Amino acid sequence: MTVIRTRPEISTEFRNVKYILTSSMRTMLLLAIYENSKNLDDLRKDLKKPSATILHGLKELETENLIKKVQKYYELTSNGYLLTTNMIKLIENWYAINKGKSFWDNHDISNIPEELIKNIYLLKDATYVNSTTSDLSNAYNKYKKLISDASELKMILPIYSENHFKLLIKLLKGKQLESLELIVSKRILQSIKKNNYFNKGLIKNEKVKITVVEKNLKVFLTCSDKFISLSLFFKDNHYDDSHILIGKDDKALDWASTLYNYYMG
Structure with a gap:
């Protein structure tokens, strides 16, 4: 069975996962632009949140190199796309397991x-x-x-x-x-x-x-x-x-x- 080999590795990866999943805003933003890039107006309509809250979340994700701004549109970086794809898989796994618990x-x-x-x-x-x-x-x-x-x-x-x-x-x-x-x-x-x-x-x-x-x-x-x-x-x-x-x-x-x-x- 494949495992992360050392405790420091586990701690590091857990912090990275926790950073995303413990913030509903960061999670929703990644999911919102997963398939298509969106501007601030699009995100405000999709998430029904004020601009200040969305911009704060976007800034956090930009700092982690998970999203980038191209002109007025926000899109996932390669790292962001990989992480979000696996986050969706985790959510769907969780759903499938709970459905047939x-x-x-x-x-x-x-x-x-x-x-x-x-x-x-x-x-x-x-x-x-x-x-x-x-x-x-x-x-x-x-x-x-x-x-x-x-x-x-x-x-x-x-x-x-x-x-x-x-x-x-x-x-x-x-x-x-x-x-x-x-x-x-x-x-x-x-x-x-x-x-x-x-x-x-x-x-x-x-x-x-x-x-x-x-x-x-x-x-x-x-x-x-x-x-x-x-x-x-x-x-x-x-x-x-x-x-x-x-x-x-x-x-x-x-x-x-x-x-x-x-x-x-």
């Missing part, structure tokens, strides 16, 4: 690579589906409906589940699902082979490609060209089938594709 907090995330943890903001538009005591199958039924409309599926499959296997075989026998890629552990593969129906329907099916990995899988990921779903294990190593993250935007699909390729090696 119980999902992330209650599960084992050790099998998700560090780079994808850093880019959790890509899942900020995802939704979370939970089963309830009155509807124990809610999450599975939503998942079942999702994959039933897919023509291609890629899955990291960490569990031996007869319900999932029967559903996949049913879809493969139909006309909709044209190809299925599975990443499984040796243990799961051996268990599938012991069941003649699953062995014939999955392992010996020409529509199915299976990749076996040495790693102990603790993520259940399903990808198509239209959606991704993710479910995880509890911290006691038991799989949780009652909570699913579902993403349908391009950013979520990219995040899931990176995770899938990570396990493909």
Whole structure:
């Protein structure tokens, strides 16, 4: 895991981050001119603050070489653009984590690579589906409906589940699902082979490609060209089938594709 190596480095970087984030005005100014340069009138309209307050914030940011004035317009310096880009990423990461707070907090995330943890903001538009005591199958039924409309599926499959296997075989026998890629552990593969129906329907099916990995899988990921779903294990190593993250935007699909390729090696 990448870390800042020394305490002085940590202290210096923390002061720099704190300088920006502890001032709402400095933060708002950087965000306001992130995409387009603006003059004082523009900033006064956008931020609804008096000129004196805005000018004070602009002067502070100019002193730190984060913005510059070109004629009457203020724009980010290269340093300012880099900092603001990463500040936006931090804010979006924070939003994504808080949006799915119980999902992330209650599960084992050790099998998700560090780079994808850093880019959790890509899942900020995802939704979370939970089963309830009155509807124990809610999450599975939503998942079942999702994959039933897919023509291609890629899955990291960490569990031996007869319900999932029967559903996949049913879809493969139909006309909709044209190809299925599975990443499984040796243990799961051996268990599938012991069941003649699953062995014939999955392992010996020409529509199915299976990749076996040495790693102990603790993520259940399903990808198509239209959606991704993710479910995880509890911290006691038991799989949780009652909570699913579902993403349908391009950013979520990219995040899931990176995770899938990570396990493909």
